Amino acid sequence: MLVVNRFRVATDTDAFTAKVHAALRALAACPGYVSGRFGRAPDEPDLWCVATEWKSVGAYRRALSNFDVKMYATPLLAQSIEEPSAYEVLASLEPGGELVVTGGDWVHVEEGRR
Template identity: 45%
Template sequence: MIVINRFRVPVHERDGFRAQADVAVELLRSRPGLLSLDLVLNLDDEELWSLVTRWENVGAYRNALGGYEAKMALTPLLSRVVDEPSAYADPDEVGWNLPRSL
């Protein structure tokens, strides 16, 4: 399972973003089930960043976000996330996926 969180970060806010991202990255790297993690900057847009994580399964990802320590480490960073779906899996594992209604 892959999670792609994108962030729109004005250049003048880059240092603050990196500080928040470093805290989140450190926390996520300590979580069971994390297979890989990359914090990357878009090659063509200097304000577009992505945090790309790969997890053993959706349960490992959800568990990684739980608890007080995770909320304190992740909330400042995730408050900057582009509002869009972020979790992906192999189509054969997902099956017929219908959008959730509001």
């Protein structure tokens, strides 16, 4: 499971960066967390991104109910650009490895039902 949250931040970037660091620490302490990244678009400096990888959809959803995640990550994630952020990984390739293609196990949701 890949989660990508994008943000528009033009001012007070030091405070935003501190919030992201705290959120990543809280998320990383949760079972099922694989990795996390924080970046900024070089061609559009007010566009920022937090990307995390999880072992499963369930691990990510369970992490969202963790107390520290609610304290540090949830308020930050609520400020992200409103767009889908969770993606099922359908293929991956490690350096020197083989391409791994998965059939996917995401439950397809009908429009209007969640």
